[in-house]
Amino acid sequence: MKSSIITLDNIHVSFHGEVVLKNLNLNIEEGEFVTLLGPSGCGKTTTLRIIAGFLSPDKGSIFFKGKKINKVPAHKREVNTIFQKYALFPHLNVYENVAFGLRLQKKSEQEIEEKVNEMLRMVNLGGFVDRDVNSLSGGQQQRVAIARALANNPKVLLLDEPLGALDLKLRKDMQSELKSIHQKTKITFILVTHDQEEALSMSDTVVVMDKGTVQQIGSPKDIYNEPQNAFVADFIGESNILPAVMIEDYKVRFSGKEFKCLDKGFEKMSAVDAVIRPEDVKVVSPNAGDISGTVTSVTFKGVHNEIIVDVEGFKWMVQTTESQETGDEIGLVIRPNDIHIMKTSSYSAEVGDYSAFSDEFYEEHQHSLKS
Amino acid sequence: MKIISKIYIYLIFIFLYLPIFVFMIFSFNNSKSRVLWHGFTFKWYLKLFENQEILSAFYNTLIIGGVSACIATVLGLVASIGIVKSKKLTKKVIMNLTNIPLINPEIVTGVSLMLMFVFLYKNLGIFKPGLITLICAHTTFCLPYAILSIMPKLRQTDSNIYEAAQDLGCNQMQAFFKVVLPQIMPGIITGFIMSFTMSIDDFVISYFTGGTTQTLPITVYSMTRKMVSPEINALSSMLFFTVFILLLIVNFRKEKGKPLGVHKM
Amino acid sequence: MKIRWSLMPYSIWMLIFVLVPMSLVFIFSFTSSSSGFTFENIVEAGKYSSVFLRSIVLGAVSTLICLVLGYPAAYSISKLSVKRQNVFIMLLMIPMWTSFLLRTYAWMTLLEYNGLINKFISFLGFSKFNMINTPGAVVLGMVYNFLPYMILPIYTVLTKIDKKVIEAAEDLGAGKAKVFTKVIFPLSIPGIISGFTMVFVPSVSTFIISKMLGGGSILVIGDLIEMQFLGNTYNPYLGSCISLILMIIIMICTGIMNCLGSENVKDENLVM
Numbered sequence: 001m002k003s004s005i006i007t008l009d010n011i012h013v014s015f016h017g018e019v020v021l022k023n024l025n026l027n028i029e030e031g032e033f034v035t036l037l038g039p040s041g042c043g044k045t046t047t048l049r050i051i052a053g054f055l056s057p058d059k060g061s062i063f064f065k066g067k068k069i070n071k072v073p074a075h076k077r078e079v080n081t082i083f084q085k086y087a088l089f090p091h092l093n094v095y096e097n098v099a100f101g102l103r104l105q106k107k108s109e110q111e112i113e114e115k116v117n118e119m120l121r122m123v124n125l126g127g128f129v130d131r132d133v134n135s136l137s138g139g140q141q142q143r144v145a146i147a148r149a150l151a152n153n154p155k156v157l158l159l160d161e162p163l164g165a166l167d168l169k170l171r172k173d174m175q176s177e178l179k180s181i182h183q184k185t186k187i188t189f190i191l192v193t194h195d196q197e198e199a200l201s202m203s204d205t206v207v208v209m210d211k212g213t214v215q216q217i218g219s220p221k222d223i224y225n226e227p228q229n230a231f232v233a234d235f236i237g238e239s240n241i242l243p244a245v246m247i248e249d250y251k252v253r254f255s256g257k258e259f260k261c262l263d264k265g266f267e268k269m270s271a272v273d274a275v276i277r278p279e280d281v282k283v284v285s286p287n288a289g290d291i292s293g294t295v296t297s298v299t300f301k302g303v304h305n306e307i308i309v310d311v312e313g314f315k316w317m318v319q320t321t322e323s324q325e326t327g328d329e330i331g332l333v334i335r336p337n338d339i340h341i342m343k344t345s346s347y348s349a350e351v352g353d354y355s356a357f358s359d360e361f362y363e364e365h366q367h368s369l370k371s
Numbered sequence: 372m373k374i375i376s377k378i379y380i381y382l383i384f385i386f387l388y389l390p391i392f393v394f395m396i397f398s399f400n401n402s403k404s405r406v407l408w409h410g411f412t413f414k415w416y417l418k419l420f421e422n423q424e425i426l427s428a429f430y431n432t433l434i435i436g437g438v439s440a441c442i443a444t445v446l447g448l449v450a451s452i453g454i455v456k457s458k459k460l461t462k463k464v465i466m467n468l469t470n471i472p473l474i475n476p477e478i479v480t481g482v483s484l485m486l487m488f489v490f491l492y493k494n495l496g497i498f499k500p501g502l503i504t505l506i507c508a509h510t511t512f513c514l515p516y517a518i519l520s521i522m523p524k525l526r527q528t529d530s531n532i533y534e535a536a537q538d539l540g541c542n543q544m545q546a547f548f549k550v551v552l553p554q555i556m557p558g559i560i561t562g563f564i565m566s567f568t569m570s571i572d573d574f575v576i577s578y579f580t581g582g583t584t585q586t587l588p589i590t591v592y593s594m595t596r597k598m599v600s601p602e603i604n605a606l607s608s609m610l611f612f613t614v615f616i617l618l619l620i621v622n623f624r625k626e627k628g629k630p631l632g633v634h635k636m
Numbered sequence: 637m638k639i640r641w642s643l644m645p646y647s648i649w650m651l652i653f654v655l656v657p658m659s660l661v662f663i664f665s666f667t668s669s670s671s672g673f674t675f676e677n678i679v680e681a682g683k684y685s686s687v688f689l690r691s692i693v694l695g696a697v698s699t700l701i702c703l704v705l706g707y708p709a710a711y712s713i714s715k716l717s718v719k720r721q722n723v724f725i726m727l728l729m730i731p732m733w734t735s736f737l738l739r740t741y742a743w744m745t746l747l748e749y750n751g752l753i754n755k756f757i758s759f760l761g762f763s764k765f766n767m768i769n770t771p772g773a774v775v776l777g778m779v780y781n782f783l784p785y786m787i788l789p790i791y792t793v794l795t796k797i798d799k800k801v802i803e804a805a806e807d808l809g810a811g812k813a814k815v816f817t818k819v820i821f822p823l824s825i826p827g828i829i830s831g832f833t834m835v836f837v838p839s840v841s842t843f844i845i846s847k848m849l850g851g852g853s854i855l856v857i858g859d860l861i862e863m864q865f866l867g868n869t870y871n872p873y874l875g876s877c878i879s880l881i882l883m884i885i886i887m888i889c890t891g892i893m894n895c896l897g898s899e900n901v902k903d904e905n906l907v908m
Contacts, residue, residue: 476838
C-alpha cells in the first residue's frame with residue numbers, strides 16, 4: 001500500500017508582489033517518480049525549493065509523512081537536492097564532495113569510505129575518487145552530484161532540471177540512468193523540467209504547471225491522451241485545438257461539420273475545445289475527406305512531413321508520410337477516437353492554431369522557454 | 372613599427388625604474404654622498420638595525436599595517452556578505468559610501484580625519500592622535516580595497532553551493548565556513564595584502580592623523596627635509612624587495628584562483 | 637530601506653570615519669574661531685587664487701603629458717602576447733607599491749644642480765643647468781608618480797575591446813589608421829576618462845612633490861592646506877575651506893571630463 005510522503009496544502013508564494021504559486025495542492029506518494037513540468041516561470045522550481053526548505057511559503061503547509069515541516073530548516077529535512085548546475089564544492093575532490101554530508105553526521109571514517117565507494121560505483125564513477133571536480137565533464141559532475149545527494153540516504157530526492165546543461169545524447173543516457181537509480185533505490189524522486197519528452201518518458205506521475213497553478217496531474221499517458229485543457233494539450237506535444245460545439249453526447253461540431261466522438265457528459269450545445277493530434281489526421285484526396293483545405297507549407301522532418309493545411313481559415317498541422325506540395329488541395333479524415341473534447345479555458349483562444357507558425361519562430365519560442 | 376613600440380615601452384619603463392635603481396645603487400655606496408660613488412659596502416644595511424629611530428618607526432608601521440589590514444579585511448568581509456545579499460538601492464548607497472575614500476584626494480581624507488580626532492580629543496578626551504587614530508584612519512582607507520577584492524569573489528560563488536551545503540546537513544554558519552569561505556579565500560588574502568601594502572606605504576593620511584607617532588614614511592619625510600641617511604636607501608631597497616615578493620604572491624594567487632571560476636557554465 | 641545586520645559594522649564605521657569628518661570639513665569651512673557662521677574663510681581663500689590657478693595648471697599639464705606618454709604605452713602593451721602583457725603590467729605596478737617619497741627623493745638626487753643628470757651632462761661636455769626647484773621639475777615628479785595610473789585604465793579598456801569589432805571594421809574597408817581613429821580610440825575613451833581622474837586628482841592635491849622638487853618656491857593647494865593644519869599659521873577653518881574648494885575644483889574638472897567623454901561614447905556596452 002502506498003502512503004503519501006510529501007503533501008503541499010494550499011501553498012501560496014509571491015515575490016515582490018508577484019504571485020508565483022497560488023493555492024497549490026500536491027500529494028506525492030512514497031517511491032513515486034514525479035515530474036513537475038511547465039514553462040519557465042510556472043513555479044515548478046519554487047515548489048521544489050519549498051520542499052527542500054530553501055523557501056518558506058507565505059501561506060499553506062508542507063507535510064512530510066503527515067508531519068508539518070514548515071519550520072524545519074533545510075539541513076534537518078530528509079530531502080536532498082540535485083542542483084541545476086550541480087553545485088559541487090570546487091575546493092573539494094570527488095571523494096570529499098560525496099563524503100560531505102556523511103562527515104557532518106559524524107560517521108566513522110570506515111563507514112564513510114564504504115558509503116562513498118558504494119555511491120560512486122552506483123553512478124559508474126568508481127575510479128574517480130581523487131579527481132578534482134573542476135576537471136570532470138558535465139555528465140561526470142552530474143553523477144558526482146547524484147552520488148553526493150544519495151549518500152545522505154534521503155527519503156526524497158529533488159532534481160532541479162538536472163539534465164538541462166547536458167547535450168542531447170548525454171541527456172538521453174542520464175535519463176535512463178536516473179530511472180534505473182530510481183528503481184534500485186526506491187526513493188521518491190521529484191524532478192523539475194520544461195522538457196515534455198523527458199517528463200513523459202521518465203515519470204510515474206506528471207504534474208503540469210503554469211502560472212503558479214497545477215493544470216493537470218496524471219500518468220504520462222493520461223496527460224498526453226486526455227489533456228484537461230488547451231494549455232496542457234498545447235504544451236505536451238503538437239495539437240490542433242479547435243473551437244467546437246458539443247451537440248449532444250458522442251457528437252461534436254467543428255470546422256462546419258459534425259463528427260462522431262467518444263466523449264460525453266458535456267452540456268448540450270455547450271462550447272468546448274476539440275483536440276486532434278497532428279499524427280492522427282489522415283490525408284486523402286479532396287473529395288474523400290471529412291474536411292478539405294489547401295496546403296500552405298511543407299517541412300521535411302525525417303520520418304514524416306509536417307504540413308500546414310488551411311481549412312476555412314483555421315490552420316491545421318498534419319503529420320504525413322506522403323509527399324505534398326504547397327498549394328495542393330487535400331482532404332482530411334478524422335476518426336472518432338482521435339478526437340478529444342475538453343472544457344474551454346482561459347487558454348482556449350491563445351493556443352491551438354498554427355496560423356502564426358514558422359519553424360524559426362517556434363524554435364525561438366522554445367529557446368526562450370528553456371532559458 | 373613593432374620595433375618602435377618596443378623601444379618606446381622600454382623607455383617608459385627605464386623612466387619608471389630609474390629612481391628606484393638610483394636609491395638601490397646608493398644603498399651600497401661607501402659614503403654619505405648621494406652623487407659620488409665611493410666603493411661598495413653593506414654597512415648601511417648593518418647600521419640600519421642599530422638606528423633606533425628607523426627601527427621604532429618601522430615597528431609602528433608594521434603594527435599599524437597589520438592591525439588595520441586585519442580590521443579592514445574582517446569588516447570588509449562581513450560588509451561584502453551584506454552588500455551581495457542587499458537589494459539594489461541599499462547596494463547603491465553602500466557602494467557610493469565605499470567610493471568616497473577612493474575618489475577623495477588623500478589630503479582631504481587626512482585633514483578631515485584630523486579635524487575629527489582633534490575635535491574629539493579636545494572635547495571628550497578620546498582619540499588622542501597616535502597609534503589608535505592611525506589604525507582607525509588606515510582601516511578607513513583600506514576598507515574599500517578589501518571590499519573590492521572580496522565582493523567579486525563572493526559574487527562569483529554559485530549561491531547553489533551555499534544551499535547545497537545546507538541541503539547536505541550544514542546549518543547556515545557551517546555552510547559559510549565549510550563551503551563559502553574556502554572559495555572566497557583568494558579574495559580575502561588579496562584584500563589583506565592590498566590593505567597591508569597600502570597601509571605601510573601611506574604617508575599623507577598618516578602625516579595628518581598620527582600626531583607625534585612616527586611611521587616609516589613619516590620618518591623618511593622628516594629626513595628628506597634635512598639629510599637622508601643612506602640607511603634609508605638600504606631600508607627602501609629591502610622594502611622594495613618585500614613588496615616585490617608580496618606582489619608575486621598576490622599575482623600567483625590570482626592565477627591559481629582562476630580555475631575556481633572556470634567550471635561554471 | 638532595510639539594512640542587514642551584516643552591513644551594520646561597516647556602515648557605522650564609514651559613518652564615523654568618513655561622513656562625520658567630511659561634514660566637519662563642511663561645517664568648519666563656514667565658521668571661524670571668533671564667530672559662528674561666516675563667509676570670511678572663502679574671502680580669505682580667495683586671496684590665494686593664484687595658488688589655485690597654479691595647481692590646476694600644473695595638474696592639467698601633468699595629466700596631459702601622462703595621457704600623451706601613457707596612451708601609446710598602453711596601446712603598445714596591449715598588442716603584446718598575453719604572457720608579456722602580464723609581465724609588463726606587473727612591472728608597471730611594482731613602483732606604485734614602493735614608497736613614493738623615496739622615489740621622489742631619488743629624483744631630487746638626479747635633478748640637483750650637482751646631481752647625477754648634471755654630472756652626466758657635464759661629462760658629455762655641456763654646461764650644467766638648473767632643473768630642480770622649477771615648475772618643470774614639479775611636473776616631472778607628478779608625471780613620474782602618476783603615469784601608471786594613466787596607463788593601467790587605458791590598457792584595461794583596450795584589452796577589453798572585442799577583436800571582432802576591429803575585424804568587422806577591417807571587413808567593412810577601414811584601413812589601419814581608420815580602424816584606430818574610428819573604432820579603437822572612441823572605444824578607449826572610458827579608459828582615458830578614468831585615467832584622467834586617477835592622475836588629475838592626486839596631481840592637483842599633492843603637496844609632497846611640490847615641496848621636494850619645487851623647493852618650497854612653488855606653492856600649490858596642498859601646501860596651503862598643510863600649512864593651515866600643521867604649519868605655523870594653524871587655522872583649521874581656512875584649511876577646511878580650502879579643502880572644500882579643492883573638492884569642488886576636482887568635482888568640476890572630472891565632471892567636465894565625464895561630459896566630454898559621454899558625448900563621444902554613445903555605446904559603452906561595446907567595451908564591456
